[in-house]
Amino acid sequence: MLYAVVDIETTGGFASGNGITEISILVHNGVEVLNVYDTLINPEQDIPTYIESLTGISNDMVIDAPVFSEVAGEIYELLHDKVFVAHNVNFDFSFIKYQLSSCGYELNCKKLCTVRLSRKLLPGYGSYSLGKLCAALNIHIHNRHRAGGDAAATAELLTLLLTADVEGVIAHTLSRASKEQVLPPNLPKSQIDRLPRVPGVYYFKDQKGTVIYVGKAKSIYQRVCSHFSGNNAGKQRQDFLKNIHTVDFEVCGTELMAFILEAAEIKRLWPKNNRALKRFEQKYALYVFEDQKGYMRLGIDKYKKQAAVLYSFNTLLEGYDLLRVLIQEHLLCEKLCFIQKNRACCTGHEEGRCSGACVGKESAAAYNVRVKYAIAHLKTMLPTFAVIGEGRTDDEQSCLLVEEGKFYGMGYISHHTDINGSEMLKSVLQPYPSDEYILNLISNHVEKFPQRKITV
Incomplete structure (x- = not known):
């Protein structure tokens, strides 16, 4: 089996917006390095000052170097039929695959990450960064933060890992069933x-x-x-x-x-x-407040997290539709509910559907009685029900509770639990905040599975 030990230097941390400034590929047969390929690359973009300080590679150094497309074919031939090896392999692989793809080459080869392998085969070290790990293993890095020096050190590390692998960890990592090749470098x-x-x-x-x-x-x-x-x-x-x-x-x-x-x-x-x-946030809500004359007033306004909300909506239309139902059922004043504006009295008063609270003909005390009935009616309009489903084990079932149109919470109950009373369910369920997103999830679910909804 042949390995291609790779290291690159770049203009930044992600492939789609940055370029390669240097690449080194060492062909390794499992025992020793057979071939070395090393070149600067003109990234066709400026090298940031901090990158130049880290790597020592400047714009002047790469101005006469080949652009990636000029060496893409040679790089592809070196990599495509070998195991791609690098320290934090997905970083180097993402850059090279992206650049090769832009030149018409699709790189699909097995990968080995020497960070992940070192954690498994050489446990107990405080850091698995290339510099600190090599220092601990007495692997000297010549020309640190240059592709050639880092690739040579990674090749020595690979030789050490291959020697230490007495249980076939590398072979298992390279097998189709293993997820090792695609996992992030720091996730065991x-x-x-x-x-x-x-x-x-x-x-x-x-x-x-x-x-x-x-x-x-x-x-x-x-x-x-x-x-x-x-x-x-x-x-x-x-x-x-x-x-x-x-x-x-x-x-x-x-x-x-x-x-x-x-x-x-x-x-x-x-x-x-x-x-x-x-x-995702609720956009509008129905509120009640008492004005300076003592009248309780219902109104739709933007949702406010700290305010007491009677009901919330995603659209103004939804809110006004509900408010008009309450106005019609309880003979409320459209002007006091902010449906009508810039009128001396509401059209409902002219048509006999409002007792004249808008022009002071009905007292606040009398009007407020109907507002309170409207609020009580609103609560009866809003459903209370449970949704029953599978549990985590055969000994339980899941339960979600919606109370007066708001999601109360969820949890797990026995198959023998009496679910007719919301107070009993509330004593065993975990409360959660309610919002329109969650209510929409539940509504869509019970529409699809109506047999799981139980009126409480």
């Missing part, structure tokens, strides 16, 4: 092996244990692994993968519960790599 495979193939929520954490991403899944194992497939060369994905050190999870009885838990956890933890659900 043991973390993946313990993931269940059931619905739930998973948490990617960084080196300090901070949650950086929350996701939901029908199968936790398959969904987590899907994050590592493909070769997206963008900065966001590359930084994301680099920062994953552990993955935790929570099993849910159903996919619906996983969706809801994900939404709640994103709002609670605010992980930096979650974006879509962070942007």
Whole structure:
């Protein structure tokens, strides 16, 4: 088996927006290096000052070097039929695959990461960065942070790893069944092996244990692994993968519960790599307040997190439709409900449907009685029901509770639990914040599975 030990220097940290400034490829037969390829590359863009300070490669040094397209064919021939080896292999591979693809070459070869292999075969070191690990192993790096020097050190490290591999770890890593080749450099495979193939929520954490991403899944194992497939060369994905050190999870009885838990956890933890659900917010709400004359007034306004909300909506139309129902059923004043403006009295008073609160003909006390009845009626209009589904084990079933149109919470109950009373269910369920996103999830679910909805 032949290995291609690779190191590159670049203008930045992600392939789609940066270029390669130097590449070194050492062909290794498992015992020794057979061939060395090393060249500067003109990246066709400026090299940032901090990169020049780190690598010593300046714009002047690469101005007469070949651009990547001029050497792409030679690089492809060196790599395509060998095992691609690098320290943090997915970084180097993403750059080279991206550049080769832009030149019409599709690189598809097996990969080995010497970071991951070192953690397995040479455990116990404080750091597995190339510089610190080689220092601990007495591997001298000539010309650090240059492709040739780092590739030569990686080749020595590979020789050491091959010698230390008495249990066939490398062969297993290269097998089709292994996920090692695609995993982030800092995520142990043991973390993946313990993931269940059931619905739930998973948490990617960084080196300090901070949650950086929350996701939901029908199968936790398959969904987590899907994050590592493909070769997206963008900065966001590359930084994301680099920062994953552990993955935790929570099993849910159903996919619906996983969706809801994900939404709640994103709002609670605010992980930096979650974006879509962070942007979801209720837009409008129905409020009640007492004006200076003592009249209770219903009105639709923008949703305010700190205000007491009677009900919330995604659209103004939805809110006004509900408000008009309350006005019609309880003979409320359209002017006091902000439906009509710039009139001395509302049209309802002219037509006999309003007793004249808008012009002071009805007292606040009398009008407020009907407003209170309208609010009580609103609560009866808003449904209270449970959604029953599969549990995590055969001895339980999942239960979600919606009370008066708002999501109360969810949890697990016995198959013998009496679910006729909401107070009893509330005593055993875990409360969660309610929002329109969660209510829409539940509504869509019960529309698809009406037999799972039980009126409480």
